[in-house]
Amino acid sequence: METLIPHKCTNEPLILASASPRRSYLLEQAGLEFQVIVSDADETCPAGASPRECAAMLSEKKALAVAESHPGHWVLGADTIVVTDGRILGKPSGMEEARDMITMLGGRTHQVLTGFSIFHVDKGVRHTEVISTQVTFKSLSPDEIEWYLSTGEPFDKAGAYAIQGIGTFLVKSISGSYTNVVGLPVCEVIEFFMAQGVIMRTSENDG
Numbered sequence: 001m002e003t004l005i006p007h008k009c010t011n012e013p014l015i016l017a018s019a020s021p022r023r024s025y026l027l028e029q030a031g032l033e034f035q036v037i038v039s040d041a042d043e044t045c046p047a048g049a050s051p052r053e054c055a056a057m058l059s060e061k062k063a064l065a066v067a068e069s070h071p072g073h074w075v076l077g078a079d080t081i082v083v084t085d086g087r088i089l090g091k092p093s094g095m096e097e098a099r100d101m102i103t104m105l106g107g108r109t110h111q112v113l114t115g116f117s118i119f120h121v122d123k124g125v126r127h128t129e130v131i132s133t134q135v136t137f138k139s140l141s142p143d144e145i146e147w148y149l150s151t152g153e154p155f156d157k158a159g160a161y162a163i164q165g166i167g168t169f170l171v172k173s174i175s176g177s178y179t180n181v182v183g184l185p186v187c188e189v190i191e192f193f194m195a196q197g198v199i200m201r202t203s204e205n206d207g
């Protein structure tokens, strides 16, 4: 049987600048070693910014807030938004907004954009990408919407749902990266770290 080949950090320390348990989980799943330092960056989208610009700018802000005080570290920040009809849906502020969001998404296709930024101040590296995934929801009855709200799951999630949680029942299909919807496009993040020599692949035979 094939053994899992985790991604091991070389001697370059890595910080995840995020309070999101989902992002920590995704990086752990990929076998990365890192510490979490939560950024206190303001998460407001600048007026007039397009959804892509917004995801990029917020992920940069989060990474930079931590990178500046940790110049010898690789710092990863990310921001996830849901976009429908050109409207940006972040995390709902309460029950009413969550209800509006889920209602808006029912029976339609929307985009999930995650911006991720990887900074290393001492090395002069500033890298930002925005990855997009299309998600199609089933049609939702008012009862289903109320029931989902009553689970409490929607409240700290962009677009007021969690594809990885109970909200999986909402999703008819997706096109693009699944982990991008959960909060971090793991494939692209790993690719960048591999290219920079921050991580390497190990096998059972390595000492």
Ligand SMILES: Cc1cn([C@H]2C[C@H](O)[C@@H](COP(=O)(O)OP(=O)(O)OP(=O)(O)O)O2)c(=O)[nH]c1=O
Binding pocket: 017, 018, 019, 020, 021, 022, 023, 038, 039, 043, 062, 078, 079, 080, 081, 082, 091, 112, 156, 157, 158, 159, 161, 162, 163, 164, 181, 182, 183
């Ligand atoms: C669409 C969707 C979003 N989300 C989550 C991912 C993010 O944690 C959150 C979007 O909010 P973000 O502002 O991107 O992240 P955060 O506030 O949770 O953490 P931090 O700013 O410290 O990095 O929504 C899911 O968990 N599942 C989903 O299906």
